[in-house]
Amino acid sequence: MCGIGGMLGQPDKAVLKDMIKLLNHRGPDGNGIFIDENCGFAHTRLAIVDLDGSQQPLYGEGSVAIVNGEIYNFRDLIIENYPYHTAGDSEAILALHSQSRGGNASEHAQWIRLLEGMFSFAIWSDNQLILARDPVGIKPLVRAIAGDSLIFASEHKALRAHELHIPVIDDLALRARIAWEYSLDATTLLEGVHQVRPGSVEVWELIEGVPTMTSNARFESQNINPSNEWNRPEELLETFVVSVQDRLMSDVPLGIVLSGGLDSSLVCAVAREAAQRANQPVPECWTVAESEENPDWIAAELVASKLDLKHNQKILDSDTFHNKLPDLSWHGEDLDVTVLFFQPLFAEMSNSVKVGLCGQGADELHAGYPRYRNLSKHAALINSRLRDLDCSLSNLDGNQWWNKNHMPENHCSSLQEFLQFEIDHGQLSNFQLRLVDRHSMSNGLEVRVPFLGRAHRLASNRLPMNYKLPDKMNEKLALRKAADLTQLPKEIVNRPKLPAGRATTPNLIDEMLVELLPRAAEVAKNYNSMEKALLKQPEIAIGLGLFEAMHIIDEGRKKKVGDISQLLDEVI
Numbered sequence: 001m002c003g004i005g006g007m008l009g010q011p012d013k014a015v016l017k018d019m020i021k022l023l024n025h026r027g028p029d030g031n032g033i034f035i036d037e038n039c040g041f042a043h044t045r046l047a048i049v050d051l052d053g054s055q056q057p058l059y060g061e062g063s064v065a066i067v068n069g070e071i072y073n074f075r076d077l078i079i080e081n082y083p084y085h086t087a088g089d090s091e092a093i094l095a096l097h098s099q100s101r102g103g104n105a106s107e108h109a110q111w112i113r114l115l116e117g118m119f120s121f122a123i124w125s126d127n128q129l130i131l132a133r134d135p136v137g138i139k140p141l142v143r144a145i146a147g148d149s150l151i152f153a154s155e156h157k158a159l160r161a162h163e164l165h166i167p168v169i170d171d172l173a174l175r176a177r178i179a180w181e182y183s184l185d186a187t188t189l190l191e192g193v194h195q196v197r198p199g200s201v202e203v204w205e206l207i208e209g210v211p212t213m214t215s216n217a218r219f220e221s222q223n224i225n226p227s228n229e230w231n232r233p234e235e236l237l238e239t240f241v242v243s244v245q246d247r248l249m250s251d252v253p254l255g256i257v258l259s260g261g262l263d264s265s266l267v268c269a270v271a272r273e274a275a276q277r278a279n280q281p282v283p284e285c286w287t288v289a290e291s292e293e294n295p296d297w298i299a300a301e302l303v304a305s306k307l308d309l310k311h312n313q314k315i316l317d318s319d320t321f322h323n324k325l326p327d328l329s330w331h332g333e334d335l336d337v338t339v340l341f342f343q344p345l346f347a348e349m350s351n352s353v354k355v356g357l358c359g360q361g362a363d364e365l366h367a368g369y370p371r372y373r374n375l376s377k378h379a380a381l382i383n384s385r386l387r388d389l390d391c392s393l394s395n396l397d398g399n400q401w402w403n404k405n406h407m408p409e410n411h412c413s414s415l416q417e418f419l420q421f422e423i424d425h426g427q428l429s430n431f432q433l434r435l436v437d438r439h440s441m442s443n444g445l446e447v448r449v450p451f452l453g454r455a456h457r458l459a460s461n462r463l464p465m466n467y468k469l470p471d472k473m474n475e476k477l478a479l480r481k482a483a484d485l486t487q488l489p490k491e492i493v494n495r496p497k498l499p500a501g502r503a504t505t506p507n508l509i510d511e512m513l514v515e516l517l518p519r520a521a522e523v524a525k526n527y528n529s530m531e532k533a534l535l536k537q538p539e540i541a542i543g544l545g546l547f548e549a550m551h552i553i554d555e556g557r558k559k560k561v562g563d564i565s566q567l568l569d570e571v572i
Contacts, residue, residue, distance in 0.1 A: 002056065002068040003044040003441070004141075005153035005160070006122055008129045008204055009211045011040030018161035020044055025331070026068075026154060026441045032057050034064050038206055039124045041066045042158075043460050048355060048446055049251050054088030062125055063101065065094050068154055069119030069139045070448070072246040076095075077114060089249075093121055102126040105203045109219035112201055116246070116454050120196070122152065129204040129211075134359070135220040136452050137198030137429025140437055144193045150204055150211035155438070156193050156333055160557050167193075167556050169548070176393055176406065177335065178533055178540055179385040182431035184393075186400040189334065191548065192402045198429050222418045222457065226464045233481035236298060236459050240266065240482065243453025244274040247357055248283070254355040257345065257447070258285035258311070259504060260299030262476065262483060262495055263359025267450060269306055269486035271357075283357065284310040288345045290505045291315060297504075299492060306489050316341070316505065321512050326567055329550045330559050331442035334434065335543030337513075341504045342439040350443040360436050361451035363406045364428045365460040366476040367419060367468035367496045374472070375418055379408035388533035415465050516542050516564065522572045543569045 003023030007015060007329075013035055015400040019042040020031045025358065027044025034041040034057040043056040043066045058065045061083070067090040071077075074089035082095045096111040108130055118138035123130040131152060133141045143152040146165040159165045173187035186194040197203060199220040203211050244267060248254060256271060258264050268285055275282045285304055289297035292315065304311035324343045328336060349356050363369050371378040386393065386407075393406035401423060403410075411421040422428065433449070440447035450456070460478075467478040475497060483493045502509055513520075517538055523545035524534035542564075549567040550560055 002046055002066075003154045003158070004066045004068045004120065004122060005042040005151075005158045005161070006066065007040050007151045008451045009038065009149040009206055009209065010147070011035050011038065012151070012162075013040065014040040015151075015161045016040050019158045022158040022161060023154060028444050030055055030173070034066075034124075036124075037481065041122060041124065046354065046444055046446060049249065050086055050088030050355055051251050053086040054090060056090065058086070058091055058094055060094035060125075062124070063094055063097060063123055065090070065097070065121060065123045067093055067119060067121040068141075068250065069117055069121070069134065071115050071117040071119060071445075072249055073116040083359065090118070093119075094123070095126065097123055097130070102128070105201045105215035105217035108132070108201050108203065111219040118448065118452075120154065127171060127205060127489070130201060131196050131204065132201040132219075133196045133198050133415065135199040135454075136222065136423070136433070136457070137195075138433050138437070138449055138452060141196040142188060142193055143196065145211065148209060148211070156188055156190060157330070157551070159193065167552055169552060173400075174544075175386075175389045175391040176388060176532065177394070177531065178537065179382050179391065180406070180426075182426050183334070184269060184406055184426050185402040190551075194539075195430070197402065208482070222420075222423050222461065224416055224423075224454070224461045226416065227462050228464065230462075230464050230467050230478065233478065233485060235544060236456075236463075236478060237270070237482040237485050239455040239459045240455070241270045241274050241277075243450040243456045244270050244357065245277045246453060247448040247450050248275060248278040248280045250280070250355045252355060253353040254280070254282050254283050255312075255349050255353040256285040256309075257349070257356055257358040258287050258300045258303060259285070259359070260296040260303065260492075260495075261359065261498065261503070262480065262492065263362035264449065265299070265303045265488055265492050266362075266479070266483050266486070267357050267359055267484065268303055268309055269488045271309070272307070282309070284312060284352075285483040286312045286345060286349045286356075288314045288316055288341055288504065290350060290508045294504065295498070299495060302489055303492055307487060312348070312352070314344070316344055318507065320344055320510065321505075321508055322564060325512075325564050326546065326550065326560070326562065327442070328439070329543065329546035331437065331438045333551065335532060335540050335547055336435065337539040338502060338509055338510065338545045339435055343442070344434055344439045346445050346447070348444045350445040354445060356440065356445055356447040357450055358436060358447050359451060360432050361428065362476070362479065363497065364419070364423055364432070365457065365478045366463075367434050367450060367465075369416060370497065372415060372418070372469055374473070375412040375415065379412040382408040385533050385536075388536065389530055415469055419468075489558045495565070513539055513542075519545070519565070519568050519572070523568065526572060542568075
């Protein structure tokens with residue numbers, strides 16, 4: 001796994017070096033720079049496969065590339081007579097590109113769709129800059145215009161290496177984020193900083209010295225297309241075993257995130273068989289919680305014991321979140337305050353392994369969240385927030401919006417429509433996957449998401465809706481039927497969905513929020529047109545104050561030190 005950055009138009013080696021400094025946490029094992037008259041690349045490496053080779057940038061025949069991610073099927077994509085220089089997976093991208101050099105985005109989409117993995121990459125060849133991102137947005141890629149340059153990177157903090165890029169909060173994107181609880185479409189919280197769309201490829205060229213997107217195309221979209229009937233839990237389970245097997249590809253130690261919920265427990269349940277197929281050691285698992293009485297802790301112990309897995313456990317200190325919240329804001333690049341356990345969990349895992357597997361993505365594929373049970377209530381909640389924000393999300397303008405109307409009534413008429421909306425417009429890529437990526441990579445840990453493997457995605461998208469949410473009291477019926485074929489205890493197979501973060505550390509989070517409630521009100525007052533909404537979501541107000549302190553004040557050129565109160569004082 002890696003951090004990537006670069007610029008098209010007036011490349012500057014000093015800017016590229018500063019990008020490396022801002023992305024070093026993503027790749028502490030090495031770095032490299034490429035620069036010519038028109039384009040420059042910066043790369044930081046977390047070595048996972050081909051440890052002694054595969055340094056980046058990678059050079060091909062008239063091409064240079066930088067890659068962030070893993071290509072799990074790279075051995076199936078070997079091109080005869082291509083002069084490979086490494087034994088790693090990333091070079092598969094350059095090899096495939098060599099068959100379609102100089103094409104437009106639609107032509108590049110033909111070979112990119114062959115890749116199975118999580119990735120974002122950039123290729124410079126034949127005066128074209130090609131940017132692409134994996135089908136569901138597991139790996140990040142953002143871009144902006146600074147002067148006469150297109151700048152891009154894995155994280156938006158790296159864009160600040162360019163002196164002409166000054167971060168400013170995007171007012172409408174922020175209001176949409178507060179209403180929907182995640183950034184929509186290509187938006188970030190910053191003006192002019194937009195995401196490359198998952199499953200898409202962009203071609204940029206210099207036209208009279210100006211960086212211009214000359215073509216773009218989707219190489220894969222996610223389509224929920226339920227069948228009329230289903231009774232094949234063993235086939236659904238097999239797609240998941242294969243996905244876990246593929247994601248055990250590693251030349252370094254690997255572990256599993258075990259929260260005690262169904263999703264992470266299912267990863268553990270198939271790990272032994274997947275490891276045997278992959279000829280890899282059986283992974284150990286990791287759990288953190290606030291006490292040994294925590295239900296997640298107890299459930300995780302049961303799973304590890306039943307499956308005879310080595311279990312690494314840690315009780316979090318009472319001041320964990322106070323110490324880590326500024327780090328969470330810096331690395332998370334968003335307003336997150338309540339999903340905090342990732343940071344200490346990933347920090348603990350990174351002491352022993354460099355790769356992890358987690359259960360993210362299952363709830364989006366299998367309708368696991370409570371909001372799916374009453375979509376009219378969820379739509380009413382979002383509309384209420386929009387009224388408090390004095391905001392409408394109809395008639396949206398700009399390429400950063402992939403749909404011109406994001407009022408909730410447009411997307412909440414059925415479960416199928418709503419699941420499609422969430423996977424298409426950011427709930428998965430901009431919230432869940434962003435959390436996993438930023439907070440694992442901040443600790444030099446690569447975390448993979450086997451539920452989002454291609455075969456399992458396709459199988460899940462064909463499930464009838466009544467096998468995802470059969471009634472308002474149950475969820476993920478098909479997945480539970482598949483899990484029932486494993487050695488998981490029945491109480492885990494039937495365990496209801498609990499809210500992430502709060503389930504693992506409910507008291508630590510509530511105590512912190514009670515203590516910071518007066519500060520939340522002070523931050524909300526600063527945003528007078530949003531005050532009403534922020535007072536109803538104090539955790540968002542705290543997150544917004546920290547985001548402004550870490551990413552806006554002093555142009556966010558470097559990570560700040562200080563406790564929560566000191567940072568919020570700068571804003572208030």
